[in-house]
Amino acid sequence: MKRILVVDSDEQVASILSLKLKHAGFSAETAGNSADALKIIRDFKPDIIVSEMILPKMSGIDFMKRVKMNPETMHIPFVFLSSSRDVENKILALSMGAAAVLAKPLFINDLLENIGEILGEYESKGTFEPEENTPEGDVSDISVLNILSILLENKASGEVEISTSSERKGLIFCEGGNVIRVETNDGGNKDGMEELYKILSWSDGTFSVNYGSVSVERNIFIPQKKIIEKSVDWFREYSSILRSLPPVDTVIFLDFAKFVENLNKMPDDIDAVIRNIGETGARISDIIDSCGGDILRTAADLKQLFELSVVSVENVNTFYKSESPKWLVSCGKSAEIEEVMPEEKPETAENIEKPVEPEPVATTVEESAEKPEISAWDELAKERARSGKSGKIALLILLLAIAAAIIIFIYYRGLI
Helix, strand or coil, rough: EEEEEEECCCCCHHHHHHHHHCCCCCEEEEEHHHHHHHHHHHHHCEEEEEEECCCCCHHHHHHHHHHHHHCCCCCCCEEEEEEEHHHHHHHHHHHHCCCEEEEECCCCHHHHHHHHHHHHHHHCCCCCCCCCCCCCEEECCCCCCHHHHHHCCCCCCCEEEEEECCCCEEEEEEECCCEEEEEEEECCCHHHHHHHHHCCCCCCCCEEECCCCCCCCCCCCCHHHHHHHHHHHHHHHHHHHHHHHHCCCEEEEEEEHHHHHHHHHHHCCHHHHHHHHHCEEEHHHHHHHHHHHCHHHHHHCCCCCCCHEECCCCCHHHHHHHCCCHHHHHHHHCCCCCCCCCCCCCCCCCCCCCCCCCCCCCCHHHHHCCCCCCHHHHHHHHHHHCCCHHHHHHHHHHHHHHHHHHHHHHHHCCCC
């Protein structure tokens, strides 16, 4: 009869599990903490240990370390019971050789199935070799920095893959617990630390850890502890800047009037940020991602633009909200404005249109050439002329003045 030791601080849970295991044909003993469990192991000599992850006096991980340090008990496989959100301890337990980590609330059939598989392998091989596990979870439950710390602590080798909802992907390669290469799928910076900072800036995503040897070209050459120290300092500064901004999924807009007013106060490297905000606004996260290069610098530039009121969460450029849809659409300002259809009139003898005579076919190259398209500004001028309102003409003059100032600024920046 196979012997199973159940270690759980909840006496009722331990008793229920013990009873279920006995009904399934096993011999079972219980312990309320790791210290008592170590005493029972000497006499009971269990074939498998089922332990809670969080234990009084000594954690489940430390308890397993003590058992594995003893040559007489190091072969005993461990099955841990853990909260479904305790991803960090799950990774640590599996990386240290735990046979399985089962989430609470526990279904007894799942436990029996795992015990059967583990004991079956033990009997066939004379020892237990845990299958290759792929711990996975959400970066909101455990940060990338915590994952790297765990790999360092256990001198583990493998690959950490991070994927976000916006299809960004990052790979972190570790050898003996040390990060040797970091890369992302945007084809951006080849500097490993800059790529790592980029991954740290991602606000959402899932991760998976694939243990095993790696063979890649290094792009990080500093010790792991230094990597973590630099990353912690960078992330602390980045988080401080983000706290002064709206949430990263907020769409922000450029205030052209304020922009012209504060030209002399603009940072030297602001051009890329302005281009990515564009005329129709953009999400903060997209602006940071699109600018590439120094993410910290981009975030700091956005903070300065907010302080100068050059950007805001509302589109204050009212001339983009004109009631003249034709020139707006032709300028590409809005794809959502529908052209107003003419009001239908009942057919009468007076309003029935006469057939339109076909235009004569061009007979020369000059005549067959396409007529040049009317520009957006010509369309705008016609609309203003038809309106006959002097106020709108004044608005047009203001618009042209602002546009001219922007063109001068862009020319000054060397973009033309």
